[in-house]
Amino acid sequence: MLADPIQTLRDHGIQPSAQRVEVARYVLDTDEHPSADRVWEVVRERQPTISRATIYNTLNLFVEHGLLRTLLLSEGHVVFDPKTNRxxxxxxxxxxxxxxxxxxxxxxxxxxxxxxxxxxxxxxxxxxxx
Amino acid sequence: MLADPIQTLRDHGIQPSAQRVEVARYVLDTDEHPSADRVWEVVRERQPTISRATIYNTLNLFVEHGLLRTLLLSEGHVVFDPKTNRxxxxxxxxxxxxxxxxxxxxxxxxxxxxxxxxxxxxxxxxxxxx
DNA sequence: GCATTGATTTAGACTGAGTCTAAAACTGGA
DNA sequence: TCCAGTTTTAGACTCAGTCTAAATCAATGC
The missing domain is CATH 3.30.1490 (Dna Ligase; domain 1)
Incomplete structure (x- = not known):
């Protein structure tokens, strides 16, 4: 359970906009290893106006700030992993x-x-x- | 060195057309782990009319017949590996x-x-x- | 040598993952 | 309320990989 997504983002130097907080709620707390489009699908349930570009931008931002890792485990797309420990x-x-x-x-x-x-x-x- | 590409293809149940033989000459004998477009680039040097669809068709055929393996090691594309041993x-x-x-x-x-x-x-x- | 048949190749359209951009919207401070 | 900086949006764009109809090729039989 991601206790405080707003604080987590702030701790990693990321401004916690509403969109980013919703993405964080899901992707930083899942063990699904989702694709970007899967993240979009899930977050759109709670925030229907969020755009696909925002999803990609936010995921890439989380990777850059060490909150996520990208993995090449599925054919055709990268997947995202919030567990940054080995x-x-x-x-x-x-x-x-x-x-x-x-x-x-x-x-x-x-x-x-x-x-x-x-x-x-x-x-x-x-x-x-x- | 791939001694006899024609025989290698026949041994794997593949008709050895000129295009397939040229693809085999390179991709079954390299340790580069090339992408499909890299294979196209190299084979086009020797056979300028070969098409991109033929490259993809041929690589996929070699994978199906156990001559190649696909690997997810590079971002953005698959790579091909002729070493089928572990x-x-x-x-x-x-x-x-x-x-x-x-x-x-x-x-x-x-x-x-x-x-x-x-x-x-x-x-x-x-x-x-x- | 020609016709026929089946296989292969070709050229390019198409799909989908991922990127890029200009305009719009948002947020916070003065 | 205004302004500046940041973020989001909508959709265009790029590129890896697939698909398809037509063209080409190769082998076989006559």
Whole structure:
């Protein structure tokens, strides 16, 4: 539950306009990993005049301010993830549903032996939800 | 080096038209992880009349026949990977370059403890090439 | 060599995700 | 109330990926 979306936005240097607050209420509190158009669909239920450009602008603003991360897990569109702490993802190939996997549920060894400067990594799993 | 693209296509149940052979020569023998438009750019050097629809049709055909895999590693487009054996990927955030990481270079533990039927997984790393 | 048939390619229209822009609307301070 | 700065809006635009009708190609049979 996002306790105080207005304060959350202010804490991240974002002016809390009515539109941004409604977007935040949903996207910063969901584990759906929605697309931008899914966000628009949901927020329009509560705020019918909100425009598609505002949705894209607001999502991109939240990403820039560290409130959201973009993920490339679905074909054809990016998805948004409010959990900014490290974790893995499972993608159900039947439904497209994306599920967070706790960081400590998997052990990943020998990253430091690779000849790269690794800034970030995650395990992406695909299959079927049991 | 792709020794015999014509035979490779025949072995995978694909009629080896001149266009498909040229696409195969490049895309089944590169470690670039190219986009569809990059494939078109390269193949057009050798075969200037090939159309963009043929490129997409041919890449999709190769995916269907197990010669290629699609990957969601770059924003804005899918990339194609001829290595169909399991491996991980590193994405250079500065250049966008994608590098294969051998399967055995990393240890991933406790996949079987997850509450999913996992069909496939890989580690996706991002950072800078040293 | 020609006709026929089935497969493939082509050119470009189309769709949808994501971006951009000018005008309108909003908000806060004076 | 006015003004300046910010935000939102409506829709045009770009580009990745798909679709389609017509053209082309290739193989086969006569």
């Amino acid at each position: 974790h893995h993802h499972f993608v159900d190939e039947a439904t497209g549903r994306i599920v967070d996997v706790p960081w400590d549920a998997l052990d990943v060894g020998r990253i430091d032996e690779l000849p790269f400067e690794v800034a970030d990594y995650q395990v992406v799993l695909r299959g079927r939800l049991s | 491996h991980h990927h590193f994405v250079d955030e500065a250049t966008g370059r994608i590098v294969d990481v051998p399967w055995d270079a990393l240890d991933v533990g406790r996949i079987d403890e997850l509450p999913f039927e996992v069909a496939d997984y890989q580690v996706v790393l991002r950072g800078r090439l040293s």
